[in-house]
Amino acid sequence: MQLICENLACVRGGRDVFAGLNFNLNSGEALVVTGRNGAGKSSLLRMIAGLIAMTAGKLTLKGGEADATPGEQAHYLGHLDALKPSLSVSENLAFWMGYFGGGVGIEPALDAVGLAPLASLPAAYLSAGQRRRLSIARLVAVPRPLWLLDEPTSALDQQSQLRLAELMRGHLDTGGMIVAAAHGPIGLDSPRELKLGRRGTELL
Amino acid sequence: MQLICENLACVRGGRDVFAGLNFNLNSGEALVVTGRNGAGKSSLLRMIAGLIAMTAGKLTLKGGEADATPGEQAHYLGHLDALKPSLSVSENLAFWMGYFGGGVGIEPALDAVGLAPLASLPAAYLSAGQRRRLSIARLVAVPRPLWLLDEPTSALDQQSQLRLAELMRGHLDTGGMIVAAAHGPIGLDSPRELKLGRRGTELL
């Protein structure tokens, strides 16, 4: 499988954010997108997810399902957690599993992020890091080839960061792809890097 | 002037955040509050500002105005900018000057944060850093002895951070006081430090 991004451009609120972006990402590879505040990292991820319109360019997931957009084969982990405070931890996860269609089961997914003991607690009582981990459980629960992670380590404590890195390695090992926006290291050994900048982009 | 904080305690959402906090802060001194996420830094600042109720303890501003609370003699710079997008930069500042009562004038205050050329632009067009600087202009425009700064350097670029440090030094030199919450250095030479420790227990 290969994510191909050709000549992508982004205009938001009337301003050019980036233009002429090209990269390919193969199965088992991770790409870390870096750049200063406002460079367009989050915008790029949202564009791949299909959440904002492409101003120009083309995005294809070669080898993926023919009748689905790249966004429909991707998981998006943004700054917002998409959790409902009045539902319990397992109800929250169960909903997204139902909506995205099947998966490995609630128990193992919660276990993978260390939330199994809290399964029946309403999400309102979770701390920021715990909420984040519940979001990550979604990625584990429903297999989708492409993970789009926006500053995935934020709000996570040390142990959770290690656990996340392990999950990401597992995903890559089974042929998945990761595009992550980050300001620092995210725990992968040698990811490719895409630097968004004022003077255009560099693929490192 | 002296800010005296005796035996302060804070309970939020039913959980103890901190308790038995004591410190004095003299004219011309700065106090940097540090600690991990959720340790209660922001809570402490908001408590001094009078924005959340004190669970226990006492706060006094000795030498300040007798008929005003410490909060009414303080500036609070939080995570939110208190700007109205449809008002221009100078209208926004003018409102807060009118509300807090007089000061040095709009022009010099905007100059101090490098926003003078944008005076007539609606605040909606400002970037995150520019919004933050407009908030800081408020501190300069209306003199108040105590500054409460919650992660003041966030969103500021290098030059603006230097400018802010200079403004803070100026404030201290004229007998002001600063209490700042921060995760890193904020540009002051040798501020006193208050480290909030682990109290709020994680439910695990």
Place this chain on the structure above:
Amino acid sequence: MAVIDLANPTRFINFVNRALPWFAAATAIAFAFGLVLTMNAPDDYQQGATVKIMYIHVPTAWLSMMCWGVMSVAALGTLVWRHPLADVAGKAAAPIGTAFTFICLITGSLWGRPTWGTYWVWDARLTSMLVLFLLYLGMLALYWTAEDPGRGSRAAAILALVGAINIPIIKFSVEYWNTLHQPASLFRKGGSAIDPSILWPLLIMALAFTLLFFTLHFAAMRNEILRRRVRTMQMMQAQELAGAQT
């Protein structure tokens, strides 16, 4: 110049700069001509001189409906082709359509008082015009509320199309409603057989109002393009200033 060329905002502005004086002149001439004919038109045998109100009332009624049509076409341009000029055309048309609908309502009421003895009856045609006015006001409210022009235009386009589907339904239902419980028969239509001596002034006035509509619409579109340009440049200014300091 081909029509397709006009689809570029800059070219469109050049076109408006050149064409607007001619449109304005044609409007003025048509109005002068139409008003002279109006003044000399004979009175209606039943309604007397009040029939002169018709020369404003009917053209503005037609135009207020046409204007929603213009907005619907522009809406397709916005949603299907995402064309910026279509955004601008829709936005510029809304206040003009509102104003024409307003004129139609006011002149109709002023006509109604001498002919029917009241300013307002809940007659089907009047009422559906009133609902059209409300729809226009909703459209204005939507544009007014949207702080980002692009997002506002796309929302307005949806509303314009939904409205276009609904207007016939509303008209039908209002007719049903009114014939169901007709009030004490206040409503009596007069002067239905249109005489050529009335028809000609009416047509000329209709032409004049149509020209007025396009003159205003083009001018308002030009203003809107300029307004967006100003917005872009102000944002660039903020961005550049931020860049200069990093």
Place this chain on the structure above:
Amino acid sequence: MNLGPHADFIFASYAVTVFVIAALVGWVVLDYAAQRRVLGDLEERGVTRRSQRKGDA
């Protein structure tokens, strides 16, 4: 011209029409002047649109 007993109503209709149209024309003209003025200010300060930099698109 004799407008008969209802001259007031006829006059009022025409007056309202003239008023509303004058308001529309005024809006269009004043708005144009305002946008031109701001645009002039911005250009004077050297702000340009990106299409002007890359050549007119």
Place this chain on the structure above:
Amino acid sequence: MSMFFAILVRDMRLSVRVGGGALMGALFFLIVVVMMPFAIGPDLNLLARIGPAILWLGALLATLLALDRLFATDYDDGSLDLLMMGRMPLELAVAAKAIAHWLTTGLPLVIIAPVLGLMLNVEMRAMGWVALTLLAGTPALTFIGLIGAALSVTLRRGGLLLAVLVLPLTIPVLIFGVAAANAAIVGPAPFGPPFTILCALSLASFVLGPFAAAAALRHGLE
């Protein structure tokens, strides 16, 4: 289909949990209807005469105003982003949300309407018919209001905007709803035709609403 039900069940669950808005619409309906006699005066004949009208107006306002947060909560917490990344067409997801909303907000209105009719001196027998018209008509209100909810979330604005945009579009529903109710109570016009049209309006808006709302969300969100 299981995705459709996932949304339906979640939204219904949310609205009956603490903080959910399930009964807010019914409460508003109750209060508005109860306030009418205070405004109009306690003339029982008059109240009986305009009873169906009052019930319909109350139901209309309650439905539309309760729709305010339909998409806004999902937008605020990021759920809307994920809903747009599902395999199911967005139209269906939107329809599922609307149905859940109608079941938790529209249906209670229909159920409490007879009780309120009693207060307005509408006969017991007639109330059955009025409730039937509400049952047939409130889905149309929800599905038309859906469009307004989608438009107002893309503009990030709640409150009265939705009502202002949508109320004029609901006029046909109101007209045929009241006409059918009145036909059932006082005659002489037959109940059938307006009721049939009311059902037709509900069906039509059942199709139009989700399409327009999904288009609004797709074009409006960034």
Place this chain on the structure above:
Amino acid sequence: MSMFFAILVRDMRLSVRVGGGALMGALFFLIVVVMMPFAIGPDLNLLARIGPAILWLGALLATLLALDRLFATDYDDGSLDLLMMGRMPLELAVAAKAIAHWLTTGLPLVIIAPVLGLMLNVEMRAMGWVALTLLAGTPALTFIGLIGAALSVTLRRGGLLLAVLVLPLTIPVLIFGVAAANAAIVGPAPFGPPFTILCALSLASFVLGPFAAAAALRHGLE
């Protein structure tokens, strides 16, 4: 005092700028009143009879529903925190916001009411009186609604909650408003007494509203 005016001017400015809600209340009022005849039927006599009631109900709903975001916008962008740190008592700041809101939302209702009265077949002369009762009574609605706005911002919930909390409290205003209007139009009861009570209610809520709202804000926010 200059602080008071700073708030007053800012809030009025905000509500007339793009994105502001100044005329949304008036628009809602217009639409709700225009929709009444669709429900009740175009019977001019009946409409004339309940005209003042319709106008009052419309004004009531428009005022309360427009208050929804009064504190919420200031809460969301952090302005409310700073407003609480001013030298001026919070009561006064809250009152300034309410007055600005009334001037931009309540006053337009009073101004368009006569036009709507025409459509409801209320006589020209009588409309002057109805408008006068609205002028005297809508401040009471705004100031009572203020309490609900403060409560709903501290509960972080918008929409119908405010109306549900506050509508029952506004019943006296509605009763005396309609009574005064009816007295002016049809008699035989004198206009004076209900109108005096209406003014008294406005004055009382003018005092009570800001105190209660300020107390709600002080105790509710964290």
